Amino acid sequence: MVASDSQPTEPVKVLSGQLTRLEIFWRDHYDWLLGRGYQLRTRYRPDWKPSWEGTGKLSIQCADGSGPQHPSTMAAQRISDGELLTFKRISKSRFPCEIDIGQYFSSPPVCNDPRNHCVPIYDVLQIPDDDDTHILVMPRLREYHDPRFDTVGEGVEFFRQIFEGLTFMHKHDVAHRDATHMNIMMDARLLYPDGYHPFLPWRTPDMSGYAKHFTRTQRPVKYFLVDFGLSRKYAPEDRPPVEPIIAGGDKSVPEFATADACDPFPVDVYTLGNLIKMYFLDGDEFTSSRSGFEFMRPLVTDMTQADPSKRPTMDEAVERFETIMKGLSSWKLRSRVVKSKDSYFMGFFRSIRHWRRRIVFIAKRVPPIPSPN
Incomplete structure (x- = not known):
């Protein structure tokens, strides 16, 4: 179970297709992540306009109409090669060992052992405006x-x-x-x-x-x-x-x-x-x-x-x-x-x-x- 100190998403906004309070974090860091080679879905662009508006469609019928099921995870894409990724937002003070253990199993020679079934950690990003918050970059699973x-x-x-x-x-x-x-x-x-x-x-x-x-x-x-x-x-x-x-x-x-x-x-x-x-x-x-x-x-x-x-x-x-x-x-x-x-x-x-x-x-x-x- 993904650990998080976040609150559940607001059901009214989820049903309407609007950004929830917890999704605002990703929208606010869209350009910063883009500068580091990662692109979030169109839903999180600062200038996003819902694609269903004026079409007669429901938000649930559109690719940008729904957000993550868990508030600490987010879908992304690596710009350099198009690989689909998952971001996980963590608090290092609450989970002090997660980064070190993830990187240990993702580093040679341990990562090259075929018996290793720990999810690879491609990158660890520290949020510039919050020393405690980090983003783990992992493959889409x-x-x-x-x-x-x-x-x-x-x-x-x-x-x-x-x-x-x-x-x-x-x-x-x-x-x-x-x-x-x-x-x-x-x-x-x-x-x-x-x-x-x-x-x-x-x-x-x-x-x-x-x-x-x-x-x-x-x-x-x-x-x-x-x-x-x-x-x-x-x-x-x-x-x-x-x-x-x-x-x-x-x-x-x-x-x-x-x-x-x-x-x-x-x-x-x-x-x-x-x-x-x-x-x-x-x-x-x-x-x-x-x-x-x-x-x-x-x-x-x-x-x-x-x-x-x-x-x-x-x-x-x-x-x-x-x-x-x-x-x-x-x-x-x-x-x-x-x-x-x-x-x-x-x-x-x-x-x-x-x-x-x-x-x-x-x-x-x-x-x-x-x-x-």
């Missing part, structure tokens, strides 16, 4: 679960990469401390070759229709851990550390209810296991479970033990996961992922499309686990 997983093999590759990425952080003596559902993203450029709107991602960039995409089997993706606002790096001789409780997005961690301080590394193991439990195995009244992943149940149960000393380390979790993965048949890996809240009719049509793709993939010997490496 998308939520890891959107579009939906088509096959079990796609889900397995997601597990593999995130297990690998969190293990890599731990090997470098860094605890993420908020490795939850909202802090895992993916590079979706190959899935969406024609792009998508940064804040209404199911639409095309110009809002003219629905954004078309491939499956992960057709275009494998890389997943990233993001948001190091609560993360900490330790000296090897200081492990295992005991830190005051700072709750991230997952408030169900057992230690949070029984102690004032804990080792954050087993907390990472719990939050990752609980993510799989919640979003792939069990679900709840708001979240669909996804069928086909029961083979993860024993490992997830151990990762979410109430006693942190009984949880496996990430190294042990990876070793067990690799054994599980080797036991899965190609037929199992190519099977369709069904969400528990799918309707019968939508499931029927998705099943037909899935079988068409499946036959083609088998004929072309497309791997059932779509690794981007």
Whole structure:
């Protein structure tokens, strides 16, 4: 979950398409960012005029009609090469380690290790009129679960990469401390070759229709851990550390209810296991479970033990996961992922499309686990 001290956006302005109070920051820094080689959307130009005015269109129908879902993030573009970016506005006094940890994993030789799944930090900009406020410049990423997983093999590759990425952080003596559902993203450029709107991602960039995409089997993706606002790096001789409780997005961690301080590394193991439990195995009244992943149940149960000393380390979790993965048949890996809240009719049509793709993939010997490496 992206951390911020900002207030929620005003609903009236959001619906009307006007700039919210929190978007004013970006408008006021448009020219300054432009001078540093970064361009914000037309919505934030100081002389912006809404494109829908006088056209009979609603703001929601226009590319410049909506702002970010979270007040601390913003879509941008690098002028030199056109790469689409995400800016994240942070307070260094509130999150003193975020820049250093992000830059550590983004610098050679660490950034060149294929096991590194930390979001790259391209640049850090200090706001000229505020010593405490910085902007992190990162690649444009998308939520890891959107579009939906088509096959079990796609889900397995997601597990593999995130297990690998969190293990890599731990090997470098860094605890993420908020490795939850909202802090895992993916590079979706190959899935969406024609792009998508940064804040209404199911639409095309110009809002003219629905954004078309491939499956992960057709275009494998890389997943990233993001948001190091609560993360900490330790000296090897200081492990295992005991830190005051700072709750991230997952408030169900057992230690949070029984102690004032804990080792954050087993907390990472719990939050990752609980993510799989919640979003792939069990679900709840708001979240669909996804069928086909029961083979993860024993490992997830151990990762979410109430006693942190009984949880496996990430190294042990990876070793067990690799054994599980080797036991899965190609037929199992190519099977369709069904969400528990799918309707019968939508499931029927998705099943037909899935079988068409499946036959083609088998004929072309497309791997059932779509690794981007």
